[in-house]
Amino acid sequence: MALTKDEFFQTWLQAGESQEPHIIETAWKRYQTTQEPTYTTIHESNDPDAQTFKSNFQHFLQHPDVAGSIETTKFITRPANILPWTPTGLNLQPGEQVSTFASGRVWRSRVLDLFVPPQFALWFRVGVNGEVFNSTRDTNTFTVKSGEGGELYLANQFPAWWQEKSGRVVGDLAIYEKGGDGRLEVLVVVWKDGVDVASLLAGVDAGSELVETEVQRPQAEQATDFPEEWYYFWFLGKSTLYSSIEPSSGMNRKKCIHAKPDQSIGILMKDLESTPVFEKSVKVKWNWKIDALPSRLREDTTFSHDYLSVAFEFENGRDITYTWSWELPVDYGYWCPLPTWEAREYHVVIRSGTTGLGEWLHEERDLFADYEKYIGPKGGVPERITRVWLISNGVFQRLKGEMTVSGIEISGGGSGQGGVVEVL
Template identity: 45%
Template sequence: MRRALHEASVVGHLAARRLRERLGAGRAATPDVAAWRAQLEPWASSVATAAGGTSCFLDLPASRPPWTDTGIDLEPGQSVSAFAIGRVYLSRLLDVWVGPSFQLWFRVGERGPVFRGTRDSHTFEAARGGRLWIASYFPGEWADPDGRLGTDPREYARAEGGLSVLMVRWPRGRDVAGLYAAWARDPRAPGPVRAEAERLAGAVAPPASWEYLWLLGQGEIYRPTVTPQGRPAIACHTHGDVGILRHEARMPVAQDLTLDWAWRVDELPADLPEDTLPSHDYLSIAVEFDDGQDITYYWSAALPEGTVYRCPLPTWRDRETHVVVRSGPAGLGRWHDERRNLADDYVRIIGGQARQVVRIWLIANSLFQRGHGRCEYASIRLTTNERTLVVL
């Protein structure tokens, strides 16, 4: 009963907030698909065609499970541009939706690997030949990199909205980045075309030796930096997106094994308890164990320090546990050193005995409330009395 009342309180708070936004000017305008298409249709039929591109518009309803055949065949090394607009809603009442940057996924051929872009447009070169397929991802989750669903496809029936997509296939060998750079200098170029030129010119690569978790896709959330003292660090900025950055880190779980890290959290992406699905936006560092479980340590906006709970997302509930290590605004903007005994935490929080740590994760989620989250990490280590493994 207490849990149900807590969730109802969070939902009620969010519903009241969305109502105030609807009555005022705080809510983001609904995407104007007609205006978007009116910009891109003339460009696709004239400018892109003159450069050798062939194009088509596709509608991708939120209720349609993966995958959708585009009718486009690609040769190895051939480039494609995708432009998308729209929203896929989990809840219209709470205004919880996902945009194209996370929602639109691609696959070349009948098997993977699957991938997505990082913004509302994405140009890529096919690594191999085959038919191009696209998918609306949420509320599903991939079972494997080939794009097989690990969730019930009937879940898509509860999603609302959809995406409109323009696909442009370019001739093999065409310098597509150069084309966009030239088009961006023309003030008459449509906004989405200029945005794609900007993305191509300024893509954000992940820090060396770190990689994004494939089933959430690539991101532009994390970048390398240094602390004021010159220590290597990783900066994080999330806004309406989600990403998990991973680093291999294999250590047996000895009784004295600790995770040590320093962080400076400047802005939290949520202002509500993060333990419900529509409010589950947060910044954290996590440890993945060899049994598939992970413990993620985070700074909460509202939950008390020491709070422990299973992930509220259905597809993550069986594998991820959240631990609040700091709470509230006190200490934001300052560096803090943290230490957790992983053997003790595993026994107390998950139960049983883990054998080995396999990876360290950095997690950023602002997908649901679309707030800003900013932080930096440094001095990440796994330590015992006999050994120290430097991760960052």
């Protein structure tokens, strides 16, 4: 039975959530959406318990070809409120191949039906000082790098963020005990030397959707090619959200990068070899076509922060990201609401509503003037522009979003051909 508005407010209060009026009102709108007859979700009843999860792999693990190729296996249940990192007891050697299969979810808010899947939450590390990594799916197969090795560790990143590549977490670790809700079920398979894992998985009737997911994962990753000078922001990990596409009709005549968040998040970045001087009159330009916005709420809360944007990073580590909002007004600005990003990324709304969706549009901003207006001198004014980002997030509300970008340029700053840096 649906909650009344008063009942919802009490539930929100008991959960220890923010009591700021705009946040409560946005949460109430989200809750109302979940009660509409057309609303669809993936119910938690679909997540198998530990015993069912194991039984789902029984046929796969007992298949003669699979059983004869396995060195060892381990099933792990990982509650969401456990701090990173969980040791698996599996000591891996360089060159060993490992496959992982995961189910479950980590909740942001049950009353708002907001959760993240293993693809976003589950991370890995080989050895105490190994670099963290994730997968583009709820499954993965990886080879332990030469010169590395050690025990395999698992972690739930969400709701915190990585501070460094060894897996140190930023911020107050009490956030896990306070807000960690949900669990992940994980199967780890260590293969014998010489096994062609991809061919093996593709050749067996596994009777498991997760095995089929792992069969399809490499193909999806290979299909998402984009210019080689662009790369994923490491602590959000890999995804298959971005790809290069051919120039289309309209104002665009240059190569394009296409972004389509599918219940996930990814940031694509490019370092500027010739870093423009950040001075008065520096302008940024780009063309974009946004076919769908991944939010139906104002995006300045931690549970509705789904958006598409083009961002410019400075040498002080801050960036301004230009967004198209569902309901926030043009020229509205705000610091990112997510933990550890609140003093790093500033959002500036340059379009609002649905007018213009599906059309190629040209944007031009005075970057220096925007920095002065929205960020100001706090922490000092940077001297250089160092990177450009494309941001695509649909992990929270799980709605469709789609963006194509081209023609990114930075003019002024005393560098580039004729004072223009062509980014894309």
